[in-house]
Amino acid sequence: MNAYIDPPKKIPFYIKLGLFFAKRATGKDLLPPRLLAWYPKAAISSGVMEALVAHGNPQKDLDAKILQLIRVQVSILTSCPFCIDMNANEFEKNGITEEELQGLSGVLDLDMIPSLSEREKLAIQYTRLMTQTPVEISEGFMKSIKATFTEKEIVVIVTTAAQVNYWARLIRALGIPSAGFMDRELDI
Numbered sequence: 001m002n003a004y005i006d007p008p009k010k011i012p013f014y015i016k017l018g019l020f021f022a023k024r025a026t027g028k029d030l031l032p033p034r035l036l037a038w039y040p041k042a043a044i045s046s047g048v049m050e051a052l053v054a055h056g057n058p059q060k061d062l063d064a065k066i067l068q069l070i071r072v073q074v075s076i077l078t079s080c081p082f083c084i085d086m087n088a089n090e091f092e093k094n095g096i097t098e099e100e101l102q103g104l105s106g107v108l109d110l111d112m113i114p115s116l117s118e119r120e121k122l123a124i125q126y127t128r129l130m131t132q133t134p135v136e137i138s139e140g141f142m143k144s145i146k147a148t149f150t151e152k153e154i155v156v157i158v159t160t161a162a163q164v165n166y167w168a169r170l171i172r173a174l175g176i177p178s179a180g181f182m183d184r185e186l187d188i
Contacts, residue, residue, distance in 0.1 A: 004175035007034035015040055018047045031176050032082075032167070046170075053163050054156045061156040065094040066120055070127045070160045072096075073104045077131045078168035081178040087164065122148050127161045 011019070015037045022033050036043035054061035061067070068091060075083035091101065097115055102108045103124075110121050126145055129137050145154060 001036060002175075002178070003031055005035060007031070008037050011037045012040055015043050018043065022047070027184075032171055032174070035174055037174070041054055046166075047162055049163060049166070056161055062123075065096060066123050067156075067160055068094045068096060069100070069104065069120055069124055071164050072101065073124055073127045074131050074161050074164035074170060076105050077128065078165060078172065080168035080172055082171045082176050083164060083168045085169075085178045105153060123157055130158060130161055131165060142147055 011034070015033075017032055019029070019037075023029050033043060034046065036046055054067055057063070068087065071087035072084070072091070075087045088101065099108065099113055100116055103110045103113045103116065110116060110124060116124075122144060125141075126137075129135065129141065149157065
């Protein structure tokens with residue numbers, strides 16, 4: 001299956017440089033940045049956003065497991081096969097279990113998964129609320145968030161979820177198929 005449009009035949013050098021780094025980071029020649037080459041401003045701004053997102057340093061932002069849980073949750077909620085593939089790839093490296101993935105997909109209730117900390121469950125619930133349309137977050141829920149996370153961590157959660165929402169909607173609207181990272185099918 002191909003995307004709805006083809007990449008441009010001629011790609012500017014500075015976009016090719018970005019494509020090189022994207023391929024180096026992922027090991028794949030990804031279609032989204034090649035399609036964005038049609039509009040270089042979008043390609044550059046998307047590349048900068050991707051380069052600056054939180055990657056999981058507990059001293060600087062949040063731990064890698066919470067960030068990956070957020071990314072996978074948004075990917076599932078937006079029904080983006082490419083995003084699920086990219087964000088669930090090597091989930092075990094961050095200590096995410098198959099049972100936790102089933103919780104993210106709604107097969108299991110999060111409260112029934114003992115391996116998820118209360119902090120992780122709260123981050124997932126926050127991600128679910130901010131991914132729905134319209135975004136509606138109660139004062140009571142925000143009190144729980146503020147009691148559990150620092151202001152910086154709250155911004156990291158929100159920007160991580162927003163970043164995946166951005167990519168999911170862009171990728172779905174362009175008809176980009178799965179990235180082909182997963183070596184097995186997940187039950188999500």
